[in-house]
Amino acid sequence: MRVPGVAGVARAAAFVLLVAFLIWPQRFAPLFAPLTQYGAPPIYDQGNLLTLALAQLGTVCCAALASTVVAVGLGILVTRPSGAEFLPLSRTLVNIGQTFPPVAVLAVAVPLVGFGLKPTLIALFAYGLLPIFENTLVGLRTCPPAVLEAASGMGMSARQRLMSVELPLAMPLILEGIRVSLVISVGTATIGSTVAAKGLGEVIIAGLLSNNSAFILQGALVTGLMAVLLYGSLAGLERRFCRTVRTD
Amino acid sequence: MITIENLTKCYGAATVVDGVSMQIPRNSLTVIVGTSGSGKSTLLRMVNRLVEPTSGRVLLDGSDTRAQPPHLLRRRIGYAIQGHGLFPHRTVAENIATVPRLLGWDAARIAARVSELLEAFALEPAAFAGQFPHQLSGGQQQRVGVARALAAGPQLLLMDEPFGALDPIIRAKAQDDLLDIRRRFGTTIVLVTHDMDEAFRLGDHVAVMSGGRMLQYGPPAELLTRPADPLVSRMTGLADRAMRLLSLSTAGEAALPGTVDGPEVAASATLRDVLSELMWRGVDAARVTDANGTARGHLTVAAILARGRP
Ligand SMILES: Nc1ncnc2c1ncn2[C@@H]1O[C@H](COP(=O)(O)OP(=O)(O)O)[C@@H](O)[C@H]1O
Ligand SMILES: [Mg+2]
Numbered sequence: 001m002r003v004p005g006v007a008g009v010a011r012a013a014a015f016v017l018l019v020a021f022l023i024w025p026q027r028f029a030p031l032f033a034p035l036t037q038y039g040a041p042p043i044y045d046q047g048n049l050l051t052l053a054l055a056q057l058g059t060v061c062c063a064a065l066a067s068t069v070v071a072v073g074l075g076i077l078v079t080r081p082s083g084a085e086f087l088p089l090s091r092t093l094v095n096i097g098q099t100f101p102p103v104a105v106l107a108v109a110v111p112l113v114g115f116g117l118k119p120t121l122i123a124l125f126a127y128g129l130l131p132i133f134e135n136t137l138v139g140l141r142t143c144p145p146a147v148l149e150a151a152s153g154m155g156m157s158a159r160q161r162l163m164s165v166e167l168p169l170a171m172p173l174i175l176e177g178i179r180v181s182l183v184i185s186v187g188t189a190t191i192g193s194t195v196a197a198k199g200l201g202e203v204i205i206a207g208l209l210s211n212n213s214a215f216i217l218q219g220a221l222v223t224g225l226m227a228v229l230l231y232g233s234l235a236g237l238e239r240r241f242c243r244t245v246r247t248d
Numbered sequence: 249m250i251t252i253e254n255l256t257k258c259y260g261a262a263t264v265v266d267g268v269s270m271q272i273p274r275n276s277l278t279v280i281v282g283t284s285g286s287g288k289s290t291l292l293r294m295v296n297r298l299v300e301p302t303s304g305r306v307l308l309d310g311s312d313t314r315a316q317p318p319h320l321l322r323r324r325i326g327y328a329i330q331g332h333g334l335f336p337h338r339t340v341a342e343n344i345a346t347v348p349r350l351l352g353w354d355a356a357r358i359a360a361r362v363s364e365l366l367e368a369f370a371l372e373p374a375a376f377a378g379q380f381p382h383q384l385s386g387g388q389q390q391r392v393g394v395a396r397a398l399a400a401g402p403q404l405l406l407m408d409e410p411f412g413a414l415d416p417i418i419r420a421k422a423q424d425d426l427l428d429i430r431r432r433f434g435t436t437i438v439l440v441t442h443d444m445d446e447a448f449r450l451g452d453h454v455a456v457m458s459g460g461r462m463l464q465y466g467p468p469a470e471l472l473t474r475p476a477d478p479l480v481s482r483m484t485g486l487a488d489r490a491m492r493l494l495s496l497s498t499a500g501e502a503a504l505p506g507t508v509d510g511p512e513v514a515a516s517a518t519l520r521d522v523l524s525e526l527m528w529r530g531v532d533a534a535r536v537t538d539a540n541g542t543a544r545g546h547l548t549v550a551a552i553l554a555r556g557r558p
Contacts, residue, residue, distance in 0.1 A: 150333030152298060153406075154346050154396070155323030168337045 022050040032214040056199035063124035075136025097126035120192030128181035135177030139170025186227040249274035255304035266460035279451030287460040326405035330412040332393030334381040341377035347400040365395040387418040407439040473558035490556035494520040503536040503545030
């Protein structure tokens with residue numbers, strides 16, 4: 001048995017705390033009560049926190065999945081000899097996705113696809129492309145040339161070389177890109193509530209509207225804990241699945 | 249076995265391989281030697297079509313290499329390169345199994361072949377099969393690289409500066425191993441190097457390249473005794489050409505009939521080594537015996553010196 005380190009213990013504690021709060025939020029009422037005024041409810045009461053958190057997580061994962069497919073696909077395309085000419089164009093598109101604020105994307109998307117989940121997914125998708133794309137690019141480009149030459153020299157087809165050599169070698173970097181993208185997304189997803197997507201943004205907005213700091217803090221804390229836990233657990237997954245060792 | 253016909257490769261205006269033709273016999277060990285940038289690697293890579301020729305063609309056992317898709321051609325030809333190019337995310341056994349897997353061998357056959365090769369390269373299967381390349385020494389990595397190239401039993405093995413990254417002692421060992429492996433598997437080998445000593449040590453045919461052209465191609469002794477171009481004698485070295493020539497024959501080949509009083513030398517020793525031994529001992533004749541101790545005749549300093557002349 002591997003002994004978990006300090007970080008592991010802290011992560012486990014944060015996870016237990018988060019789950020407990022989402023399942024039995026009322027038990028935490030005394031903690032939040034000092035933040036409320038005039039007898040306002042200390043715990044968000046206009047919806048189920050667990051449902052909202054899961055909805056947000058679901059939105060983020062869908063968007064990240066789409067970003068991953070597109071960004072990794074583009075990264076593969078532009079590192080093939082036949083696709084090299086698309087590199088500048090892809091870079092520009094992905095960079096626009098990152099520099100265009102998600103709020104602005106929502107503003108543009110709502111008239112086109114209506115309110116709700118769809119504009120949020122579009123905004124998160126666009127925002128999450130860059131880290132995955134850039135990491136895929138670096139990962140594929142830094143495969144040692146001798147290894148690639150050997151792969152071709154052994155008789156792997158271009159596709160076999162990509163699947164069994166290039167992608168496995170690039171995988172740690174790609175996963176890191178996905179991780180960064182996911183974590184940014186979890187936080188950004190709260191703005192989806194401004195266009196009526198289900199999520200923890202609802203709690204924060206409710207707090208802002210009714211001047212209830214307890215709500216704001218709850219929404220922010222749950223979002224933050226989800227981001228931190230996601231980051232940590234994905235890092236663990238990476239270490240487990242990537243036995244890759246880059247020697248040169 | 250390999251026929252290279254008028255092979256040329258141009259990159260833009262630069263002609264890096266210029267009209268090379270050669271016949272490489274089956275079971276030979278042919279060394280292509282030349283300075284850096286002379287086009288050796290490009291020539292070698294046109295044999296397995298990692299580089300497509302601008303003009304000319306390559307025949308393997310009479311059939312044009314363009315007759316099948318390049319990746320299928322390459323599965324029939326071993327390829328080992330400088331710095332080995334092992335897959336860092338795969339174990340030694342998985343690395344060696346690369347081509348057999350591509351060829352769709354069944355698992356039992358692959359496992360048996362991997363063990364056989366590890367043993368042939370003095371790598372204990374139980375200890376090494378599951379290791380990753382970064383856990384091995386440079387010499388071991390290089391051996392795994394050659395084992396991987398031989399895994400599917402290719403008739404032809406191409407090697408591009410395979411020992412270039414090794415230090416001198418390990419390199420000498422690797423060269424000896426290559427000669428053993430060649431005897432054992434009967435593979436035709438074409439090896440590229442910029443090291444003339446390596447070329448003379450390994451090659452039974454040596455091709456000298458310069459500026460994309462093949463200056464001379466023949467048995468190593470011929471390069472010394474009948475250089476086709478002044479550049480060839482410059483590259484093989486004028487100062488020690490007599491000693492080089494002596495290092496190409498063995499005592500067994502040069503032995504004279506009859507016996508003499510004197511030290512015993514092995515029939516497999518080169519004349520260069522025998523001469524050195526005689527000088528060291530201050531005598532002028534030696535008895536030649538083979539590995540079983542059977543007398544094979546004798547050698548004198550005068551006879552050896554006569555062999556160092558063209
Ligand atoms: N893909 C390429 N594009 C342009 N020039 C190349 C390419 N490959 C090799 N060359 C040039 O061809 C010449 C011969 O290269 P190479 O065959 O690798 O030489 P060697 O193996 O003898 O050192 C060099 O000058 C090199 O710069
Ligand atoms: Mg070279």
